[in-house]
Amino acid sequence: MKVLIVEDEIKISNVISKGLRQYGIESSAAFDGEVALELMKSETFDLIILDIILPKINGWEICKYIRQTLQLPVPILMLSAMGNTEHVIKGLDAGADDFLAKPFKIDELAARVRALNRRNHQYASVPPNELLAAGLSLNLNRMEVKRGETVIPLTAKEFELLKCFMQHPNRVLTREQLLEAAWGIGFDTGTNVVDVYINYLRRKLEADGSLRILHTKIGAGYYLSQE
Numbered sequence: 434m435k436v437l438i439v440e441d442e443i444k445i446s447n448v449i450s451k452g453l454r455q456y457g458i459e460s461s462a463a464f465d466g467e468v469a470l471e472l473m474k475s476e477t478f479d480l481i482i483l484d485i486i487l488p489k490i491n492g493w494e495i496c497k498y499i500r501q502t503l504q505l506p507v508p509i510l511m512l513s514a515m516g517n518t519e520h521v522i523k524g525l526d527a528g529a530d531d532f533l534a535k536p537f538k539i540d541e542l543a544a545r546v547r548a549l550n551r552r553n554h555q556y557a558s559v560p561p562n563e564l565l566a567a568g569l570s571l572n573l574n575r576m577e578v579k580r581g582e583t584v585i586p587l588t589a590k591e592f593e594l595l596k597c598f599m600q601h602p603n604r605v606l607t608r609e610q611l612l613e614a615a616w617g618i619g620f621d622t623g624t625n626v627v628d629v630y631i632n633y634l635r636r637k638l639e640a641d642g643s644l645r646i647l648h649t650k651i652g653a654g655y656y657l658s659q660e
C-alpha cells in the first residue's frame with residue numbers, strides 16, 4: 434500500500450510518514466497542492482491524506498480535481514481544523530471519504546487509513562465499470578468487450594447496443610428500447626437498423642461456431658442469454 438501525504442507543515446508530514454511506516458505503509462510527501470497534483474499524474478497511490486489549507490492549491494480544489502478531472506476513485510482522508518463543520522461539509526461536497534481533526538493521534542490516523550483501504554478493496558473486487566453477462570465482459574472505461582479472454586473489437590454503436598443487453602441480461606428488449614439506448618431515438622424509425630446491427634454483433638460475438646447468445650424473440654425483440 435502506498436499513501437500520498439499532502440501537508441505543508443513538514444513536521445506533521447514527517448510524523449505521519451513515520452507513523453504509517455510502523456504499520457508497514459509506505460508514503461510519499463507533497464508540501465504544496467501543485468506538487469501533489471503532479472505526483473498524482475505520474476504515480477498511482479492507494480490513498481491520499483489531504484490537508485485543507487495548503488500553498489498554491491487548497492485541499493478542496495485538489496479533491497475536486499481528483500474526482501472530476503482525473504476521475505480517480507482513490508480514497509481521500511482529509512485533515513481538518515478541529516470542530517470546523519464548514520471544512521467537513523466542503524470536503525464531503527468535494528469528494529472526500531473521511532476526516533480527521535487536527536491535532537490527531539497517529540494511531541488513529543493509521544487505523545483510519547487501514548479501514549479506508551480495506552473498504553476500497555472490497556468495492557474494487559467488483560469493478561463498477563465492468564458488466565458481466567452470458568460469458569462476456571464489457572469494460573465501460575476502456576470500451577472493451579471480451580468473450581472469455583478474447584477481445585472482440587466493436588464499433589461505437591455495436592458497443593452501445595451490447596451495453597444495453599448486458600445491463601438487462603435474460604430480458605427481451607424491443608427494437609424501440611434498443612433504438613433509444615444505442616441511438617437516442619425514442620420511436621420506431623420504420624427501418625431495420627436494429628436488426629442489421631444485431632447481425633453485426635452476432636457475427637462478431639458468435640464467431641468460430643460458438644453458441645448463440647443474442648436470441649430473437651419473434652414478434653417482440655431480442656435478448657442476451659447463454660443457453
Ligand code: CA
Binds near residue numbers: 440484487
Ligand atoms: Ca496546512
